[in-house]
Amino acid sequence: MIYLDNAASGGKKPPEVIFSVQNALKNYSSNPGRSGHNGSINTALMVYNARKTIVDFFGADNEQNVVFTLNCTHALNYVIKGVLQENDHIVISSLEHNAVMRPVTKLQNIKNISYDMASVSEDDDITVENFKKLINKNTKMVVCTHASNVTGKILPIEKIGKLCKEKGVLFAVDAAQSAGVIPINMQKMNIDFLCLAPHKSLLAPMGVGVLISRSKLNNTVLEGGTGTESLNFEQPLEMPEMLESGTINVPAIAGVTAGIEVLKKQGINNIYKKELGLIKYLYEQLNRLENVILYTKEPKFYDSVPLISFNIKDYNSFEVAEFLNKNNIAVRAGLHCAPTAHKTIGTLNVGTIRVSVGYFNNYYEINYLINVLKKYKKLKNCIDTIQ
């Protein structure tokens, strides 16, 4: 299988990550932060080391602010529901995933919060201006994706972070598509809350998400056992345990550390340049085909993560994806859980075929995809004509 669905989840894992998960299952299966025996404490030390690795990699400021969640959606829910109170206002971007849209909509219904959507432009200064115009005296927070999972567009996070600091509003970033792809420094970018999906470009297993919180949350979403203050029925307020009720996914956390170490060893910028080079090549090839519809300009370095959306004129995206699947190519079709982004590019009614490149992909695989696509119905005739 040629795996080109890395924006949904990294389909393969490096041997270092597989080893670390196996090692955790073998040697770190005691519950961290619950008991006093050596096994429990050793596991807690391994988890703490993961927090330190994350702090270092994302320019955060404190291990205690690294919270292990179930996934990135879980982390975003913690932020959105933990910060917003009755009648608060937030600003989000026009490219948000449902991981943001749904909790925001729920709070709109039950807490009367309101939101405005800032349009994302090709011109970053216009995007920042669009955010600026929508921040008002009731605005509590800006929540936005770092990179769209539909168009690949990287938002000007550092500039938006600066704006938020100037305006005195909190800034939460959904880094599901960018973490592990391009450098992120929370302090430099003025990010208060960073939400990660380690199973994507951080090369880690599914089953763990990360929230790095540099600001206080008002509410918890989940309460329960933390291994401490057992006589207190109120949720303890110490981070990260305040947000880590119940047993955490230790093997997956071990995989996060290993994944980040692989990225550091290879160099995140080197990996990104290779991946974006592949997607630029694919874009150029698709752009030569008459009946292929592309929705963005050619991807540029540090303006796009390595993914593109396209369609074949008059054909359903699901049908094309199924054709590719039958030819052993994994891509994703449809709305990618981000209808607002599709509304922005005008594909809400049809969806798109999304190709997302990752750590393991190469030019042979992209050429294979192009050759298979050229055999597809309408394109076949088109290619014959071009040649």
Next chain:
Amino acid sequence: MHKYLISTGTVTYAIKGRDVLRRNGYKAEIKRSVGLGRIGCGYGVAFVGDSKKAEELLRFAGVKVLEIKQINE
């Protein structure tokens, strides 16, 4: 030299506290707190040496200090 246990509540604070004390020359280790205390079970850092200085170091590093007591081992 006496041995002390500084209760920190969470294991994360305890690990952070252990690292702070070790960086400052203390021989320190993580311990499950002895007894339930006022609010129930938790963790702490056991160490040998100047308890006042240790407490200062932990507080300066942002580690929560719940209780300090001398222990016998």
